Amino acid sequence: xxxxxxxxxxxxxxxxxxxxxxxxxxxxxxxxFVAVSLEAxxxxxxxxxxxxxxxxVARVPAAxxxxxxxxxxxxxxxxVATLPFAMPGETLxxxxxxxxxxxxxxxxxxxxxxxxxVVLMLLALLHxxxxxxxxxxxxxxxxxxxxxxxxxxxxxxLDVLGGEYVRLxxxxxxxxxxxxxxxxxxxxxxxxxGMLLVRSFERAERVLAAMKCRGFDGRLHSFADxxxxxxxxxxxxxxxGVLAGLLWLEAx
Amino acid sequence: xxxxxLLQLESVCFAYDAERPVLRxxxxxxxxxxxxxxxxxxxxxxxxxxxxxxxxxxPAAGRIIAFGRERRHERDFHEVRARAGLLFQDADDQLFCxxxxxxxxxxxxxxxxxPVHAREIxxxxxxxxxxHGFGARITHRLSGGEKRLVTLACVLAMRPDALLLDEPTxxxxxxxxxxxxxxxLELPQAMLIVxxxxxxxxxxxxxxxxxxxxxxxxx
Numbered sequence: 001x002x003x004x005x006x007x008x009x010x011x012x013x014x015x016x017x018x019x020x021x022x023x024x025x026x027x028x029x030x031x032x033f034v035a036v037s038l039e040a041x042x043x044x045x046x047x048x049x050x051x052x053x054x055x056x057v058a059r060v061p062a063a064x065x066x067x068x069x070x071x072x073x074x075x076x077x078x079x080v081a082t083l084p085f086a087m088p089g090e091t092l093x094x095x096x097x098x099x100x101x102x103x104x105x106x107x108x109x110x111x112x113x114x115x116x117x118v119v120l121m122l123l124a125l126l127h128x129x130x131x132x133x134x135x136x137x138x139x140x141x142x143x144x145x146x147x148x149x150x151x152x153x154x155x156x157x158l159d160v161l162g163g164e165y166v167r168l169x170x171x172x173x174x175x176x177x178x179x180x181x182x183x184x185x186x187x188x189x190x191x192x193x194g195m196l197l198v199r200s201f202e203r204a205e206r207v208l209a210a211m212k213c214r215g216f217d218g219r220l221h222s223f224a225d226x227x228x229x230x231x232x233x234x235x236x237x238x239x240x241g242v243l244a245g246l247l248w249l250e251a252x
Numbered sequence: 253x254x255x256x257x258l259l260q261l262e263s264v265c266f267a268y269d270a271e272r273p274v275l276r277x278x279x280x281x282x283x284x285x286x287x288x289x290x291x292x293x294x295x296x297x298x299x300x301x302x303x304x305x306x307x308x309x310x311p312a313a314g315r316i317i318a319f320g321r322e323r324r325h326e327r328d329f330h331e332v333r334a335r336a337g338l339l340f341q342d343a344d345d346q347l348f349c350x351x352x353x354x355x356x357x358x359x360x361x362x363x364x365x366x367p368v369h370a371r372e373i374x375x376x377x378x379x380x381x382x383x384h385g386f387g388a389r390i391t392h393r394l395s396g397g398e399k400r401l402v403t404l405a406c407v408l409a410m411r412p413d414a415l416l417l418d419e420p421t422x423x424x425x426x427x428x429x430x431x432x433x434x435x436x437l438e439l440p441q442a443m444l445i446v447x448x449x450x451x452x453x454x455x456x457x458x459x460x461x462x463x464x465x466x467x468x469x470x471x
Contacts, residue, residue, distance in 0.1 A: 131350050156348050159392050206345040209308045213333045214410060215362030223357070223367045 016058050016125065020232045021137035024125040027239045031125075034243050035117045043249035044113040050242060051120025058124040065123055072119050076112050083108040131155050132222040140226055145218050152220060153207075161200055168192055256284045257320075258414050258442055259305055259336060264314035265466075266300060274300050276466030277314065282414060287436075287443040289453045291471055292463030298446040299341065301463065302416045305444070306333050319413070334363060337407030337441075338416040343399035344392070352378070352394070352402050353387030359410040377409040378402075381435060397428030404435070414442045421449045 016024065035047045055065055084092065089103030126134070135152040139145065172188065179185050208216075259282040267273035274297035282288055290298050303309045304316065307329025316323050318332045340346045349355040356374035357367075365373065378386055381401045394402060400420065407415065417436075421429045433455050436443065447453050453460070460471040 130354070132354055153348070156350065160344060203345065206340065206342070207348055209303070210338075210340050210346040211348070211358075212308065213306055213338045214359035214406065215330065215334055216358075217330075217362065219362075221358075221361035221367070221370075223354070223371060 018231055019235050020226060020228055021129050021133055022141055022226065023228075023232045023236055024129070025134075025137055025141060027236070028122050028125040030239070030243065031121045032118045034246055035114050035121070038114065038246065038250050039110065040250045040252070041110075042252075043246050044110060044117070046249055047117035047246055048113050048120065050246070051117040051124065054124030055120050058127065060123050060127045064127060065120070068119055068123060069116065072115055073112075076115055079111055080108040083111070130222070132220060135220045136222040137226060139220060148220065153204075157200070157203075157207075160203070161196065164199055165192075165196055168195060258282050258284055258318070259444070260315075260317040261301070261305065262315040262317065264301075264304060264311045264316065266297070266304060266309065266311050268300075273312075273466060275304075275311075278463065278466060278468045279314075280461065280468050282442055282444055284413070284442050285458075287445060287456050287458045289445045289447065289457040289460045290463055290468070291453070291460060296463045297466065298463055299418055302338060302418055302444065302446060305416060306336055306338050308338075334359075334410055335412050336414045336416055337410055337412035339403055339407055339418060339420055341418045341422060343396070343403045346403045346406060347391040347399060350390060351387065352383070352389045352391055355391055355402065356387075356405050356409050359406060363410060373409050374405075377405045381405045381408070382431070396423045397425065397431070400424060400428065400432060401435075404432075408439075412441060414444065415439070416444045418446050419448070420445070421447060421452050 035044075035051075038044050038047060084100035084104035085098055087101050087104035087107060089101035091099050092102045092105060093100040129137075131152055135148050138148045138151070169192065172192065177188060179189070259280075261278060261280045263277040263279055264275050265273060265277060266275040278297075278301065280288075280290075280301070290301065292298050300309060304311055305318070307316070307323060307326065319335055321328070323329055323332055347355050349358060353371065353374050356377055357370040360370040360373045361367070375387060378384060381404055383398070383401055383405060386398070386402070389398075391399070391402065400423075404420075415436075420432060420436075424432065429449070429452060433452055436456060443456070445453065445456060461468045462471040
């Protein structure tokens with residue numbers, strides 16, 4: 001019944017329910033650019049804190065935040081673990097022939113902070129926006145139709161393709177297929193991937209046909225009544241204030 | 253008036269593969285008030301026939317006349333698709349929005365209804381097919397029978413004059429099938445039905461044709 005943990009699915013139940021999704025998208029984009037350009041540690045700390053505050057204000061479920069950050073930081077761990085050894089600079093740690101530099105560590109922490117700040121803010125602003133509303137908003141912002149369709153249908157059909165994969169894989173198992181490291185296994189898995197591609201292509205054709213039958217002409221509509229109101233303006237002004245604060249911290 | 257000609261195919265030819273044509277001069281007419289069942293073996297071209305009728309495929313030869321006008325080009329078929337609702341064989345091909353309500357409202361929104369109006373239409377149509385309160389459900393988590401009824405609601409929400417049903421009972425259990433048949437019998441729309449399901453066809457058909465060797469003949 002629920003939309004699961006996906007940010008693009010489910011009803012809009014976050015604390016930012018009144019803000020126009022276009023403003024949210026623009027805010028998230030501008031915030032991402034500003035956060036990535038920051039280098040001063042106080043500014044970076046502030047960016048992460050603002051992202052965290054956003055998540056709290058938007059009332060994003062803790063589990064959703066945790067899962068996203070876990071996925072991100074598992075990847076980031078790699079950066080933090082390798083970057084100090086890859087950058088030259090003041091020696092921090094020495095291990096036989098390998099040297100960890102202070103500059104490398106600082107850079108790694110910077111990247112970690114930037115990535116977390118951006119993901120937190122994305123969650124705060126876009127979690128819970130229904131996929132059709134997001135697609136509609138992106139179209140109204142002038143993003144090419146093709147890109148919007150790609151996003152929208154990827155979200156919708158991931159499950160269908162996943163289901164197809166499971167069915168095919170089960171049918172293989174039913175005929176006693178067990179993956180090993182041999183030619184037969186690689187070839188069979190190759191057929192599986194090939195068949196998935198063929199099937200998804202054919203399904204895409206049928207889906208498009210069904211959409212045409214219901215009058216689809218390339219535009220995605222949604223229930224969301226996209227109209228800018230005073231509250232959206234106020235949100236944008238407040239957002240600009242926050243960003244100006246970050247840039248001031250950076251320039252200090 | 254009650255005998256108005258809605259859809260007509262005249263000597264239609266079609267081939268996916270030039271060596272083996274599927275349709276070789278098939279002709280058919282659907283009048284208002286009729287529920288016409290098309291029978292024929294697997295691969296005879298029954299689905300192809302339905303797809304030709306709404307312009308998803310174009311005939312190599314022959315004419316397609318829908319709602320009083322011959323239709324040739326993509327833009328001619330926009331109106332046909334709004335007035336002749338096609339129910340696809342696989343419900344998953346038809347349902348692509350996250351929630352049921354969004355999916356049912358997709359057609360009305362495409363026809364230019366306002367969001368508020370589209371929502372009203374969608375809710376009313378869902379109630380009419382017995383799915384009151386299903387609006388917020390996630391489409392891919394519905395049962396097979398529920399999916400079928402939602403796809404029917406999707407098509408009915410466009411207020412069509414005719415329904416084209418492609419194997420509507422596939423994958424349904426007896427209860428769901430009986431419910432679907434009851435629902436269809438109460439609808440005023442003319443129907444073109446492709447189905448292998450004997451009992452279902454017997455309940456619904458007012459007339460039958462057989463598709464054999466690329467041609468249609470009265471059964």
